[in-house]
Amino acid sequence: MFPWRWLALLALIPLSLSANAGVKVKLTQKGLDFGRELFVASLQEKLMTIKVPDISGTERVDPIGKVHYSLTEMRIVKLGLPSSAIGLVPGTGFTMTITNAFLSLHGKWRVKYLRFIKDSGSFDLAIKSLSITTSISLRSDETGRPAVAVASCATTLGGVSIKFHGGASWLYNLFTRFIEKGLCSSLQKQICPLVAESVSSMNQFLKTLNVLAPLDRYAEIAYPMVSSPEISNSSIGLNLKGEFYNIGHHMEPPFSPAPFFLPNQEQSMLYIGLSVFTANSASFVYNKAGTLSLNITDDMVPRSSPIRLTTNTFGVLIPQIAKLFPGLMMVLQLKMTKDPLSSIEANKVTVDAKSSLTAYAILANTKLAPLFVLNLDFSVSARVNVVGNKLAGAVTLNRLDMSLGKSYVGDFKVGSLSNIFQIVLKWVVLPTVNVRLKEGFPLPSLGKINLKNTQLQILKGYIMIGTDLQNSG
Numbered sequence: 001m002f003p004w005r006w007l008a009l010l011a012l013i014p015l016s017l018s019a020n021a022g023v024k025v026k027l028t029q030k031g032l033d034f035g036r037e038l039f040v041a042s043l044q045e046k047l048m049t050i051k052v053p054d055i056s057g058t059e060r061v062d063p064i065g066k067v068h069y070s071l072t073e074m075r076i077v078k079l080g081l082p083s084s085a086i087g088l089v090p091g092t093g094f095t096m097t098i099t100n101a102f103l104s105l106h107g108k109w110r111v112k113y114l115r116f117i118k119d120s121g122s123f124d125l126a127i128k129s130l131s132i133t134t135s136i137s138l139r140s141d142e143t144g145r146p147a148v149a150v151a152s153c154a155t156t157l158g159g160v161s162i163k164f165h166g167g168a169s170w171l172y173n174l175f176t177r178f179i180e181k182g183l184c185s186s187l188q189k190q191i192c193p194l195v196a197e198s199v200s201s202m203n204q205f206l207k208t209l210n211v212l213a214p215l216d217r218y219a220e221i222a223y224p225m226v227s228s229p230e231i232s233n234s235s236i237g238l239n240l241k242g243e244f245y246n247i248g249h250h251m252e253p254p255f256s257p258a259p260f261f262l263p264n265q266e267q268s269m270l271y272i273g274l275s276v277f278t279a280n281s282a283s284f285v286y287n288k289a290g291t292l293s294l295n296i297t298d299d300m301v302p303r304s305s306p307i308r309l310t311t312n313t314f315g316v317l318i319p320q321i322a323k324l325f326p327g328l329m330m331v332l333q334l335k336m337t338k339d340p341l342s343s344i345e346a347n348k349v350t351v352d353a354k355s356s357l358t359a360y361a362i363l364a365n366t367k368l369a370p371l372f373v374l375n376l377d378f379s380v381s382a383r384v385n386v387v388g389n390k391l392a393g394a395v396t397l398n399r400l401d402m403s404l405g406k407s408y409v410g411d412f413k414v415g416s417l418s419n420i421f422q423i424v425l426k427w428v429v430l431p432t433v434n435v436r437l438k439e440g441f442p443l444p445s446l447g448k449i450n451l452k453n454t455q456l457q458i459l460k461g462y463i464m465i466g467t468d469l470q471n472s473g
Contacts, residue, residue, distance in 0.1 A: 019227065019241075020258065021240055023239075023275065023444065024261075024272070025238040025240065025272050026236070027235060028269060035086070036096065040084050043081065043198050050076050050194065052190075055071040061113075068111065069111045070109070071109055076104070084098045085099075088234070090231050091231055092137065093231070096133075096134045098131060099131045100128075102129075104125065107125075109122065109123050119167035121165050124165075125162045134152070144211050144241075145207060145224075146209065148206070149196075150192075153195050209446050210442060212224075215441050218285070219247060220247050221441055223242060225240060225241075226241050243278065243281045246288060246289055260461050265466065268467055270468070270469060271467075273463070287339045293333070294334045296429070297309060297329075298329055298330070301428055309330040310327075310328065311327065317416040317417060325371070330359060331368065333357065334356075336355045337355055338354045340353040341353075344459070345460055347458050349381065350382065351395065352377075358370060358373045371408055374403070374405060374414065376421070378399060379399050380396060381396050384456065386443075386465055391441060392438055393437045395434060400422055449471055450469070451470070452470045455467070
């Protein structure tokens with residue numbers, strides 16, 4: 001588990017790739033602090049693995065003369081990083097500062113002096129006021145995923161104390177300063193490489209960024225970065241493509257995302273803005289795949305409905321149907337004549353659709369006999385909600401306008417069919433759509449970072465999700 005998972009989303013990419021985003025992400029100071037806490041916990045685990053090499057040497061101690069000494073089996077027994085802070089460097093990256101850290105080390109000592117006298121014991125080293133300052137750069141790899149690296153690292157050691165136990169410990173106390181210097185130098189040399197290793201190892205986790213998330217056998221959604229991050233003194237903004245594609249065949253729609261801007265809100269850790277472009281790219285993709293077409297048969301109509309898809313039912317309103325095709329089942333073929341068009345206004349999401357509906361009688365030989373073609377122009381309202389790390393929804397019918405496209409059974413009044421097709425849409429078509437919408441589609445995410453305390457706002461041109469983050473890894 002690596003820290004700053006949302007921070008690490010915010011890598012730099014060449015400005016030549018700049019384009020309007022379909023989805024925007026903003027990490028606030030609250031979110032930065034969440035990442036900072038994770039990073040500190042991870043770094044503490046890493047620093048506990050410090051291996052201090054054995055130290056040996058010779059020092060002259062009056063009046064004994066030369067003393068040969070060695071320090072072995074040294075290990076960290078306690079480490080604390082109680083105080084830390086994160087600071088943003090606009091346009092560049094961020095810095096991480098750890099202060100008032102402390103560690104304790106335990107080891108064994110041996111000495112030999114006057115050529116034949118040997119002694120041994122243990123010792124404890126305590127370091128207080130340890131500080132680590134790290135600058136971390138952000139960039140993008142060739143897939144649009146972020147990568148991080150340590151740009152600089154510095155450590156300072158404050159108060160140091162060492163205490164020897166057993167044997168001729170008094171002897172060691174005579175040249176403590178030499179040993180302290182050697183141990184501190186050894187520790188200091190290892191801290192920054194371990195910091196760099198911790199930061200660098202995050203890149204394996206960053207590859208889990210869902211820059212291309214599959215949805216079903218028809219579509220996937222792309223979340224690569226489309227411009228450099230917008231880093232201010234208090235937040236980091238990320239511009240993502242946020243576009244649906246047909247699987248294996250990426251074709252751009254005949255429209256582009258319009259610029260939009262997230263409001264200056266700081267209550268949540270993270271804000272995600274999904275523009276109307278993302279919704280309309282979904283319509284373009286699914287309509288192109290043919291999944292918005294639907295064959296409606298009688299077994300799809302609830303048994304409680306008084307309306308059946310039979311020539312007898314329709315014959316009540318259009319007598320020619322019952323006369324020409326008595327007692328037959330029917331099928332309705334619904335096809336979109338244009339891609340459904342979403343619009344997002346304050347507190348309101350609507351989808352307008354234009355389609356053709358062809359009614360057929362099913363003959364005894366299973367062939368289809370066309371009855372009529374209607375032009376349907378209908379509008380639905382969408383309710384959206386966040387479920388886990390997905391955006392889901394449901395639609396309800398607002399209005400339905402119909403006109404006759406073609407009749408194979410003579411003239412009739414289209415208005416007489418209004419109630420039937422209101423029922424067909426409400427009880428068959430929209431519930432079929434809602435089954436898919438209930439499944440939702442994945443929001444941009446990394447690894448096992450989950451959203452919690454989500455709040456959803458519908459603003460002009462986009463939907464904004466305010467959320468806190470939770471590490472489930």
